[in-house]
Amino acid sequence: MGEIIGVVGSGTMGNGIAQVAARAGYSVVMQDVKDEFLELGLKAIDKSLQRDVDKGRLNADEKQATIGSIKTTTELEELSEASFVIEAVTEDLGVKTELFSALDRITPAKTILASNTSSISITRLAAATGRPDKVIGMHFMNPVPVMKLVEVIRGLATSNETYERVRGFAEKLGKTALDCNDSPGFVSNRVLLPMINEAIFALYEGVATRESIDGIMKLGMNHPMGPLELADLIGLDVCLAILNVLYDGLGDPKYRACPLLKRYVDAGWLGRKTGHGFYEYQV
Numbered sequence: 001m002g003e004i005i006g007v008v009g010s011g012t013m014g015n016g017i018a019q020v021a022a023r024a025g026y027s028v029v030m031q032d033v034k035d036e037f038l039e040l041g042l043k044a045i046d047k048s049l050q051r052d053v054d055k056g057r058l059n060a061d062e063k064q065a066t067i068g069s070i071k072t073t074t075e076l077e078e079l080s081e082a083s084f085v086i087e088a089v090t091e092d093l094g095v096k097t098e099l100f101s102a103l104d105r106i107t108p109a110k111t112i113l114a115s116n117t118s119s120i121s122i123t124r125l126a127a128a129t130g131r132p133d134k135v136i137g138m139h140f141m142n143p144v145p146v147m148k149l150v151e152v153i154r155g156l157a158t159s160n161e162t163y164e165r166v167r168g169f170a171e172k173l174g175k176t177a178l179d180c181n182d183s184p185g186f187v188s189n190r191v192l193l194p195m196i197n198e199a200i201f202a203l204y205e206g207v208a209t210r211e212s213i214d215g216i217m218k219l220g221m222n223h224p225m226g227p228l229e230l231a232d233l234i235g236l237d238v239c240l241a242i243l244n245v246l247y248d249g250l251g252d253p254k255y256r257a258c259p260l261l262k263r264y265v266d267a268g269w270l271g272r273k274t275g276h277g278f279y280e281y282q283v
Helices: 012-023 035-054 060-068 093-106 122-126 160-172 188-204 210-221 227-234 236-250 259-267
Strands: 004-008 027-031 070-073 084-087 112-115 135-140 149-154 176-181
Touching: 004 012, 012 027, 012 035, 012 060, 012 070, 012 135, 035 060, 035 070, 060 070, 084 093, 093 112, 093 122, 112 160, 122 135, 135 160, 149 160, 160 176, 188 210, 188 227, 188 236, 188 259, 210 227, 227 236, 236 259
Parallel strands: 004 027, 004 084, 027 070, 084 112, 112 135, 149 176
Antiparallel strands: 135 149
């Protein structure tokens, strides 16, 4: 068995990270709280890899070898031999700090603990452990197998050794690592979420229809997706959580979440994953 990578969470981001790590030749242990979540994660990986087979980027044996490199478990203790653990759980500070505290107890002192958080302070997560020098942010983009970027975020105590190891790891996954300081929303979401929020305000205020808003940004700004479509892809609950982190962390009213976004989240209209957001989807 080669170097072991632990992934906590088997949702969209977690299964994508597990896939690229297995594809890069690592042994992966993917953990989640329920077997049904893990089964859905493996199905998503199988479907993603099959697209690569259909397009000639991968053969059937390579696909099976990649899937065979991923072990699933509901037990966090199964990550005890991992050299890297990447968490990709819900964007909630309490959940993440509790998880980092548990991982700190379970894994060897040399193990690097990375967070895929899109907005939460790495320094605060590191403070939940006894190894803040080995805690770092690795913010992958969705969909993970396709998108090249990994935002690398150093906490206040992250060591140079941890930083260099993580940059090297990201490169082995075929990603481009770009640095960012530990600030609310980092760079990607500090720039992206206000744009999405403003698009929601434009819809809320009747400035234009959803189709016009997205169409103007695609045709006029050459964006591959409109901001409302992108919000549905990200998940409206995730968008709201990030905006709340930006608002609380920076104290600037420009990050105030649009009431329409809050209303949709309250209704359970979270985007693609629920079949209803700013658009309707088959689930």
